Amino acid sequence: MKITAFNGSPRAEKSNTQIMLEAFLEGARDAGAQTETVFLAKKSIRHCTGCFACWTKTPGRCVLKDDMAELLELYRGSDIVVLACPIYTGTVTGLMKDFLDRSIPLADPHFKKSAQGLWGHVERYERLPETVILSNCGFPEQEHFRYFRSCFQYLSDIGGMKIIAEVYRGGGEILSVDSLLLKPLLYGYKRTLRKAGREVAEKRALSAALKEELEKPLIPPDRYIEEANKYWDKLLAKVPKSS
Numbered sequence: 476m477k478i479t480a481f482n483g484s485p486r487a488e489k490s491n492t493q494i495m496l497e498a499f500l501e502g503a504r505d506a507g508a509q510t511e512t513v514f515l516a517k518k519s520i521r522h523c524t525g526c527f528a529c530w531t532k533t534p535g536r537c538v539l540k541d542d543m544a545e546l547l548e549l550y551r552g553s554d555i556v557v558l559a560c561p562i563y564t565g566t567v568t569g570l571m572k573d574f575l576d577r578s579i580p581l582a583d584p585h586f587k588k589s590a591q592g593l594w595g596h597v598e599r600y601e602r603l604p605e606t607v608i609l610s611n612c613g614f615p616e617q618e619h620f621r622y623f624r625s626c627f628q629y630l631s632d633i634g635g636m637k638i639i640a641e642v643y644r645g646g647g648e649i650l651s652v653d654s655l656l657l658k659p660l661l662y663g664y665k666r667t668l669r670k671a672g673r674e675v676a677e678k679r680a681l682s683a684a685l686k687e688e689l690e691k692p693l694i695p696p697d698r699y700i701e702e703a704n705k706y707w708d709k710l711l712a713k714v715p716k717s718s
């Protein structure tokens with residue numbers, strides 16, 4: 476089984492998204508999956524120009540010459556794709572949005588009604604990968620994923636995406652904090668992510684017990700905010716008075 480993760484954080488290898496992804500993919504590899512990670516920040520992906528040439532002039536191919544053709548081949552050749560991306564202003568990063576927009580060559584312009592009763596586009600290819608959504612955000616509560624998750628739910632509702640698992644981590648900045656006190660906590664969370672990766676690779680779904688475990692706060696939200704404010708204060712104290 477081939478799993479390809481597309482990491483849409485501008486921080487690429489240094490991202491909290493990548494910390495989550497590494498643990499998740501490790502679990503998938505435990506179950507025998509072959510995994511690959513693509514950092515969108517390291518690729519050339521231009522904005523979609525809305526010309527629809529990929530539907531009407533060169534069906535299935537975008538006329539823009541950048542890395543997207545190669546990425547769509549990788550996408551199509553995978554059994555599962557992980558769309559991994561932090562929350563930026565309530566939704567996906569610009570990198571991930573460009574990647575999603577530029578995925579429209581995977582669809583055919585004709586319309587069909589989805590299982591949810593909404594008109595969407597016909598899929599160009601018979602076989603498309605199943606999708607896992609993985610994200611973290613700065614604010615502590617899981618409720619902050621409401622809008623982000625509904626964006627992907629929409630893509631699923633119109634028929635172009637089959638979401639098999641969602642992994643969200645509020646208060647995600649804690650993942651990259653290097654502190655002895657936090658080590659056991661973060662180790663425990665990574666172990667849960669690893670279990671999730673294994674389960675998804677084995678069963679193409681997450682059990683109710685693991686879903687519940689993944690949603691639990693790592694530390695109480697008030698405590699997280701207190702520590703975050705101290706962190707900002709420390710950084711701001713270094714700013715020269717004239718700035």
Ligand SMILES: Cc1cc2nc3c(=O)[nH]c(=O)nc-3n(C[C@H](O)[C@H](O)[C@H](O)COP(=O)(O)O)c2cc1C
Nearest residue numbers: 484490491492561562563564565612613614647648
């Ligand atoms: C431009 C920008 C917008 C952001 N918007 C939100 C937001 O709407 N909600 C939130 O909870 N966090 C927000 N954050 C915080 C990030 O989600 C947080 O820093 C996250 O840990 C970054 O993950 P990464 O290291 O994987 O890139 C924002 C960060 C940036 C830079």
